[in-house]
Amino acid sequence: MSLTKLAQDGGSPVRTDKLPPRYVGVNLIGEEEKKLVCEVIDSKCLFRHYGPGTPHFANDLEREFKEYIGTKYALATATGSGAYFSAMRALEIGPGDEVIIPAFGWITDYAMVDFFGATPVFAAIDESMNISVEDFEAKITDKTKVVVIIYYQGAAARIDEIVEIAHNHGIKVFEDVAQACGCEYKGKKLGNWGDIACYSLQNNKIISCGDGGLLVTNDQKMYELAVRYHDLGLMRDTFKANLEGPQLTDAIAGQQWRINELSAAVGLAQLRKLPSIVKNCQEKAGYLRGELLRKFPNLKFRAADPKDDIGILVAFDLGSNENVQFFAKAYEAEGLVYGPTSWCETINKIPPVAVRMKENGIFEQKTFDVTNEIDLRVAKLAILPVYSDRDMSDITTAAIKVLDVMIELKMI
Numbered sequence: 001m002s003l004t005k006l007a008q009d010g011g012s013p014v015r016t017d018k019l020p021p022r023y024v025g026v027n028l029i030g031e032e033e034k035k036l037v038c039e040v041i042d043s044k045c046l047f048r049h050y051g052p053g054t055p056h057f058a059n060d061l062e063r064e065f066k067e068y069i070g071t072k073y074a075l076a077t078a079t080g081s082g083a084y085f086s087a088m089r090a091l092e093i094g095p096g097d098e099v100i101i102p103a104f105g106w107i108t109d110y111a112m113v114d115f116f117g118a119t120p121v122f123a124a125i126d127e128s129m130n131i132s133v134e135d136f137e138a139k140i141t142d143k144t145k146v147v148v149i150i151y152y153q154g155a156a157a158r159i160d161e162i163v164e165i166a167h168n169h170g171i172k173v174f175e176d177v178a179q180a181c182g183c184e185y186k187g188k189k190l191g192n193w194g195d196i197a198c199y200s201l202q203n204n205k206i207i208s209c210g211d212g213g214l215l216v217t218n219d220q221k222m223y224e225l226a227v228r229y230h231d232l233g234l235m236r237d238t239f240k241a242n243l244e245g246p247q248l249t250d251a252i253a254g255q256q257w258r259i260n261e262l263s264a265a266v267g268l269a270q271l272r273k274l275p276s277i278v279k280n281c282q283e284k285a286g287y288l289r290g291e292l293l294r295k296f297p298n299l300k301f302r303a304a305d306p307k308d309d310i311g312i313l314v315a316f317d318l319g320s321n322e323n324v325q326f327f328a329k330a331y332e333a334e335g336l337v338y339g340p341t342s343w344c345e346t347i348n349k350i351p352p353v354a355v356r357m358k359e360n361g362i363f364e365q366k367t368f369d370v371t372n373e374i375d376l377r378v379a380k381l382a383i384l385p386v387y388s389d390r391d392m393s394d395i396t397t398a399a400i401k402v403l404d405v406m407i408e409l410k411m412i
Contacts, residue, residue, distance in 0.1 A: 003010075004401055004404055004405055004408075005409060006330050006333065006334070006401070006402065006405055007330075007333040007334045007335070007398060008299070008329060008330050008333035012159075013333065013334045013335040014334040014335055014336065014394050014397050014398040015334065015335030015336060015394045015398070016335055017335075018335075019171040019336065019337050019387070019391055019394075019395075020384060020386050020387070022204075022337060022339070022340075022382050022384065023079045023203065023204065023208070023341070023384070024083050024204075024205065024207070024208075024281075024312060024341055024384060024385065025205065025206055025207040025208045025270045025273065025274075026203055026208050027384060027385070027386045028207075028270070028273055028277070028385065028386065029262065029266070029270075032269040032272065032273070032375075033265070033266045033269040033270065034265070035269075036057065036265035036268060036269050036273075037113065037262060037266060038074070038154045038215050038289070039057075039264050039265065040055075040057060040261045040265050043055070043261075045261055046260055046262060047260060047261065048238075048258060048259060048261055048264065049236055049238060049276075051261075055243070055261050055267055057261045057265040058076050058259050058260075058261060059242045060264070061076050061214075061259075061264045061268045061271065062074040062075060062076050062214075062270055063266050064198065064268065064272075065214055065216070065271060065272055065292040066216060068102065068271065068274070069189045069191045069192050069197075069216050070188070070189055071191065071192050071197075071216040071217060071218050071242065072217070072220075072223075073216060073217050073218070073219075073220070073223040073242060074214060074215065074216045075214065075215040075223065075226055075227055075239075076213070076214055076259040076264055076267070077079060077213040077215065077217055077230055077257040077258070077259055078211065078212065078213070078215070078256075078258060078259050078260070078263070079200075079202070079211045079212065079213050079257065079338075080108065080178055080198065080199070080200030080202055080205075080211070080212070080213035081108050081111075081259070082213050082230060082255070082257030082343065083198040083199065083200075083213030083215040083226075083230075084108050084109075084112045084176075084198050084213070084215055085112050085115065085229070085255065086113045086215055086226040086227075086229045086230040086255075086259070087112075087174060087196045087197075087198050087222075087226060088113065088116055088292065089116070089173075089225055089226065089229035089252075090196060090215075090217070090221075090222040090223070090225040090226040090229070091143055091145070091146050091174065091195070091196065091222070092225070093113070093116050093118040093146060094116055094117050094118060095117040095118065096118075096143065096253065097118040097119070097143060097144075097145040097146070097265075098118065098119045098120075098121045098141060098144045098145065099113040099118050099119070099120055099121065099144075099145060099146045099147070099148060100121045100122075100123050100136055100139050100140070100144060100146070100147040100148065101113065101120050101122060101123070101147075101148040101150075101347075102122070102123055102125055102130065102131040102148070102149075102150050102347075103122040103123065103124055103125065103170075103346060103347055103348070103367050103371040104125045104129065104150070104344050104345070104346055104369075104370050104371045104374075104375060105148075105150050105176075105289045105344050105345075105347050106147040106178075106343070106347075106350075107350055107352055107353055108152070109148055109150060109176060109347070110350075110353045110356070111277055111352070111353075111356075113148075113316065114356055114360070118145070118146075119143075119360075119362065120280075121139050121141075121144070121360060122139075122347065122362075122367045122368070123135040123136045123138075123139050123154075123367065124367045124370040124371045124373050125370075125374055125375075126374075127302060127303035127317075127374065128155060128157060128158075128302055128303040128304045129151065129152045129153070129155070129302055129304075129315065129375070129378065130150065130151060130152055130155065130156075130157035130158075130159055130304075131147075131149055131151070131162070132386060133158050133161045133162055133165070134137075134156075135367070135370075136162060136165070137165050140165075140169055140171070141174045141313050141358060144169065144171050145171065145172065146171060146173070146174050147166050147172075147173055147174065147229070148174045148176055149160065149162060149173065149174065149175050149176060149194065150176040150178075150179075150344065151166075151175070151176065151177055151179060151180035151183060151190055151381070152179060152180075152344050153179050153180075153312055153313035153315070153340050153341065153342070153344075154179055154180045154183055154206070154281075154309055154310035154311060154312040154313055155180065155183070155225060155302065155304035155308065155309040155310075155313070155365055156159060156180070156183055156184075156185035156304065156305075156308040156309065156317055157185075159173075159175070159185055159190070159193045159194070160185070160186065160270065161183040163193055163194060166194075166225075172194070172195045172196070173193070173194030174194060174195070174196055174197070174198075175190060175191050175193060175194045175196070175197035175198070176197075176198060176295050177190050177191045177197050177198065177199045178198070178199060178200035178202075178205060179200075179205065179206070179271040179312075179341075179342055180206070180310060180323050180341075180345075181199045181205065181207060181274065182206055182207075182274045182275070182277065182310055183308065183309065183310045184308065185305075185308045186308070187250040191216050192216070192218075195217065195219060195222065196215065196216070196217040196219070196222050196226075197215070197216050197217070197378065198213060198214065198215050198216075199213060199214040199215075199216075199266050200212075200213055200343075201213060201214065201270070201294065204341055204342035205298065205342060206274065206277060206310070206312070207267065207270035207271055207273070207274055207277070208266075208267075209263040209264070209266035209267040210263065210266070211263070211268065212259055212263045212264075212267050213257075213259075214267075216381060219243065220243060220244055221248045221249060223239075223243075223340050224239075224243070224247065224248055224249040224250065225249055225347070227253050228251065228252050229252065229254045229255060229257075230254065230255065230256075230257035230258065230304065231254060231256065231257070231258055232254045232255070232256060233251045233252045233253055233254035234251070234254070235249070235251075235300050276385070277310075277385045278310045278311070280345070280385040281310055281311035281312050281383050281384070281385050282306070282309070282310060282311040282312070283310065283311070284383050284384075284385075284387055284392055285306070285311030285312075285313075285314050285383045286306060286311070286390055287396070288314050288381070288383065288392065288395060288396055288399070289301060289306065289314055291396045291400070292314075292316070292396070292399060292403075294409075295400050295403075295404075296400075297402060299316050299317075299403075300316060300317040301314070301315065301316045302315040302316070302319075302378065304319075311379070311383055312340075312341050312382060312383050312384070313340050313341070313380055313382060313383065314381045315378050315379065315380045315381070316378065316379055317367060317377055317378055317379075318377060318378070318379050318412055319377055319408075319412055320376075320377050321376035323377070323406065323411050323412060324376065324377060324378070324379050326355055326411065327379050327402055327403070327406065328379065330402045330405070331381075331398055331399065331402050334398035334401060334402070335394070335398070336377075336394065337358070337382070338380070338381065339380055339381075339382060340380045340382055341382045343383070344369050345375075346368055346375055347368075348363065348368045349372075374376060381395065381399065
């Protein structure tokens with residue numbers, strides 16, 4: 001029996017020209033963003049609160065975003081981290097508190113807890129690559145104040161179960177929607193399930209203004225504290241006008257995480273493209289999954305319902321890291337690009353986090369081992385809204401070609 005000859009073994013590659021770079025919203029930047037940025041330049045109003053004219057893009061971004069997510073309040077910030085740190089201040093965590101976070105995440109998810117003197121407690125992920133509901137519940141103590149939910153690469157966690165468990169224990173729920181902006185779970189937008197949620201508008205995210213962030217909540221006090229913390233402890237008239245009732249907070253010590261009008265203008269133009277981004281990616285991901293399942297009916301995909309996944313990643317279990325490495329190398333040799341649109345990592349592998357964990361004596365090997373084992377055996381293929389029919393055909397053809405060989409070699 002002769003095997004299909006892979007490009008890495010001297011065969012003809014599926015593709016010889018490059019795919020578009022792995023950016024979701026950034027690849028769609030065009031005339032809409034340019035038009036709004038030019039309006040800002042013409043107005044000479046770069047600061048969101050005052051200028052020669054009447055700045056309004058930051059206000060517009062917040063208004064349209066909260067309407068899209070379905071929350072009472074939204075706050076735009078200069079960076080995603082600015083939104084996250086403001087949210088932690090709004091949750092009023094501090095020394096003596098424990099915050100449960102997934103063992104598979106990003107620097108900010110750890111740093112925002114560490115910065116306020118609280119103790120991060122790690123929960124393993126499950127086959128969805130999001131936090132395990134069972135391990136989250138097992139990690140709850142009488143010191144647990146907040147649980148952080150990270151929606152990895154556009155797919156929802158079992159957030160309804162998490163919210164019920166958390167609120168039964170008096171625990172607040174923080175949704176990290178950086179990689180899943182626009183995703184729904186059971187017909188309700190992510191970010192509108194927990195107590196507070198944050199989004200990133202960094203270059204690798206679903207929509208982008210280069211660097212930027214958004215925070216949403218339905219809780220007035222949390223909104224006030226986040227507003228104050230992101231702007232020197234102040235409560236400007238812009239934000240007072242959004243309150244449903246009398247102010248609930250006084251001035252606090254704050255940072256400077258304000259978004260500017262240029263960033264807000266780009267973010268607003270990108271937000272208006274978000275529904276089409278989600279629809280486009282879901283359709284393309286559905287095509288790839290369908291073709292792979294038709295050819296390989298026993299292929300196991302990540303445990304996330306496609307309707308609760310915006311479709312920027314198609315991920316499937318290859319049984320071992322050795323198999324994933326073989327697939328990735330062979331797939332890229334076929335002229336395609338392997339990997340997700342942005343990264344999470346088993347968090348003890350991230351150098352700044354690892355250093356702080358050692359300094360603080362926080363480590364539980366089993367949790368990281370379980371998480372790492374799941375991550376390393378899952379192959380990951382990015383899906384972009386700018387992919388053409390030909391791009392999707394080549395992606396599918398290359399994946400099938402490599403998987404066929406792996407089956408013939410009895411690797412899977």
